[in-house]
Amino acid sequence: MRILWPLIMKVMKNYTSRNSFGLFLRAFFVAFLILPACGNKSLFDCAGPKSTVPCNPRSRDEDARIALDKGDLQTAIEILETLIAEEPTKYDRFPLLSAALAGRSGFDIFNIVKANFGSSSSLLQVMGEFLPTPTSKGAGYDNSLADMKRSVAVLNDIPLELRNDISASSFASSCALQLTLYQAAYSIMLINKYSYSSSGFDPSKLSSMTAEDAALILKNLLGAANSGSSSTETSAAVNTAYESIKSQPGSTDQEKIASYVQANKK
Amino acid sequence: MNPKTAKNLISMIQVIVGLCSSIGSQNLFARKGSSAVYEDPFDVGAGGASLTRAAQAGILFSNPALLPYGDGFHRWVGAEPSVLVGKESLSLASELSSGAESDPAALIDTLTKTPLHFGLSNAVSYMNKGFGLAIFNRFEPDLFVRKYGDTGLPQINFQAESYHGAAFSLASLVATRMISLGITGKYLYAAEPNLNLEVTDEAAMSKITSTTGMQSLVEHNTGFGFDVGAILFKQGYNFDLKLALKGDDIGGTKLSGSGTLKEIPASYHAGLAATIHGGVDAIHLAIDYRDVQGAYEEKMFKKVRLSSKFLFKRYVGIGVGLRDGWLAYSGEVDLILLRITAATWTKELGDSPGVDSRKIYSLGIAMGF
Known part of the structure; x- marks a missing residue:
């Protein structure tokens, strides 16, 4: 560069001052001087720190x-x-929003990889391994529960004909599986609400379960089992859990669910 | 998703990586962008404004009208193999080789943050002032696992640029050194697969994880096309100017076969360059505006390329430029029979800045003279 610099200066002096193309040369050098301002983003990124050119939003x-x-x-x-x-009515965004809400609730889809719905473990045991609890989330658990509830509601806002397996929509198959997973997760999270305290598993809370929440648990389990998902193992596990609850001793849904929890917790 | 699905995902990745690593110059695999089908890594790292100056076999694809502007009759004969790898892929390869990610869930989680991107290219070529011939191949796959795919569930996105073939160029000055015209005829064996697979779709995963299933999705098509280029050159004592016009795939290159890539549309490009030079040193400053008529509907950040190439004593070259809106750098050392090139640039795979960026490192060793 030391060798070239005098040459650059000489030529720049000779040509940029009198040549009509000097404008091009100067513009080029100025462009390179300001390039570092673009930091770790594209120069055309409108979110960049300093937009020096018309950006592409x-x-x-x-x-x-x-x-x-x-x-x-x-x-x-x-x-x-x-x-x-x-x-x-642009329904292809609904599954994305649902997935994001589920993610924010604490449902990590990749934990499903570890889950073995075909094992002898119950749904409560399998999904309870990774779903949030009042113990893990503390005071934020109600927010997690609300997110998961909305996640299910967003999917249910999609017209049924667009989210069953035989429909032609691009998201039908995944939507059915999402419904199975999120409804099952919502049920387990509702159960967790009444079986965990901030210090850990606390079955004494089960007696405080409301009739409305018990009905929600069963409704979502039934919905998960019948969502039309192609994942037969998952649907079967959910259906087994539903049938198991219904066969538990007790005169109310709350009592049956409490019995199920007691029988299926380690 | 269940363990079977997870196993399918792992198998899928293994099949893709296995296929990609085994093809070498053999071919496996839509034209998304207006870039030339083959570019020299030094030119790419210098920003890719190569309509007015290109290196080695890149001339035939960048602008054949550049052929008459070399020193002497003979310009180049040799091979120029190069490899490239994505920045994130390097760190992932390091983790995988150390066995740190033996847990499938952890591996998948890592893959969602680290796209796999690599590439191989080579061109064996002969060029003189009026004629050029090259056999080339370029394969650049990209694999990215999205935790939240297009439908909300995990998705594998696999895309690749796979271009192979031969090119033949003729060029001539027209009356004076001020005007040069060139034409390149090319035979292409090409594919640009873009596969989005939901890992929860067991039927699709089973199909794709078989080698034959994978190959059926990445069929190559073949076809002939031609490019034309023109240079308007004004030479001064220390200062040259070049205006370049280039048409790629004139009339549209039709491709036939069972693959999905059926046509490469015609596109037209314009470039302007100034070269400040001494006896043997030169500074080449160039701007290209690609796809003037908008055949590829690319945004401005992909159309404008800036390049500055600093060439010292014919043995050392440094390139700095702007490609896809990002700074790019390259360097080369010419050791008479060996030319070593290192380059880095950022490639935007998406339609807007920052959606799908890959930082790329490239190393090439050209053998020839």
């Missing part, structure tokens, strides 16, 4: 995609909620 769907890939579920949820409110 991303669509909000793309912003949601980036947030999901980064695991920034809060941002993804906010964007998707806005988009759905603006275009309530």
Whole structure:
């Protein structure tokens, strides 16, 4: 560079001052001087620290995609909620929002990899391994529960003909599986609400279960078993849990669920 | 998802990685972008504005009208193999080789954060001032597991650029050194698969995890096409100017076969360059505007490329530029019969900046003279 610098200066002096193409040269050098301002983003990224050229804005769907890939579920949820409110019949965004809400509730889809629904363990034992509890979430457990409830509700907002397995929509198959997983997870999380305290498993809380929540638990389990999911192992495990609860001793749904929990906890 | 699905996912990744690593110059695998089907790594790392200056076999694909502007009749004969790898892939390979990710769930979780990207390319070519011939191959696959796929459940996205074939160029000055025209005829064996697979779709996973199932999804098509290029050159004592015009795949290159890539649309590009030079040193500053008529519907960040190439004593070259809106760097050392090139750039796989970026490192060793 030491050798070239005098040459650069000489030529720049000779040509940039008098040649009409000097504008091009100067513009080029200025462009390179300001390039470092773009930091670790594309120079054309509108979210960059210092936009020096007309940027190329991303669509909000793309912003949601980036947030999901980064695991920034809060941002993804906010964007998707806005988009759905603006275009309530564009149903392909619903499964994404549902998945993000489930993720924010503490449901990690990759934990399903570890789950073995075909084993002799009950649904409560299998899903209880990784679902959040009042012990793990503390005061935030109600928020987790609300997120999972909304996750299920968002999927149920999709017209039935678009989310069954034989429909032609691109998300039908995955939507059915999501419904199975999230409804089952919601049921278990409701059970956890009444069987865990901040210090750990606490079956004494089961007696406080309301009739409404007991009905919700059974309704979601039944819905999960009949969602039309192609995952027969998962559906069968949910159905077994539902039948097992219904066969437990007790005169009310609360008592049956409490018996099921007592029988299936380690 | 159950253990069977998880096993399918792992098998799928193994099959893809296995297939990719075993093909070498053999071919496996939609034209998404307007980039040339083959580019020299030094040019890519210098920003990719190579309509007005390109290295070795890259000339035939960047702009054949560049052929007459070399020193002497003979320009190049040799091979230029190169490899590239994504930044994240390097760290993942390190983790995998150390056995740190033996838990399938942990491995999948790691894969959602680390896209696998690598590539191989080579061109064996002969070029002189009026003629060029090259046999080339370029294969660049990308594998990314999304925790939240398009339908909310985990998804494997596999895409690749697979271009192979031969090119033949003719070029000539027209009356004076001010105007050069060139044409490149090319035979392509090409594919650009873009597969999105839900890992929870057991039927699709079973199909895809078989070798024959995978191959059926990545069929190559073949076809002939041609490019034309023109250079308007104004030479000064220390300062040259070049205006380049290039048409790729004139009339559209039709591809036939059972693959999905059926046509490469015609696209037209314009470039402007200034070269400041001494006896043997030169600084080449260039700007390319690709796909002027918008055949690929690319946004501005993919159309504009800036390159600066600093060439010292014919033996050392440094390139700095802007490609896909990101800074790119390259360097080369010419050791007479060996030319070693190192480059780094960022590739945007998505349609907007920052959606799907891959930081890439490349190393090439060209053998020839």
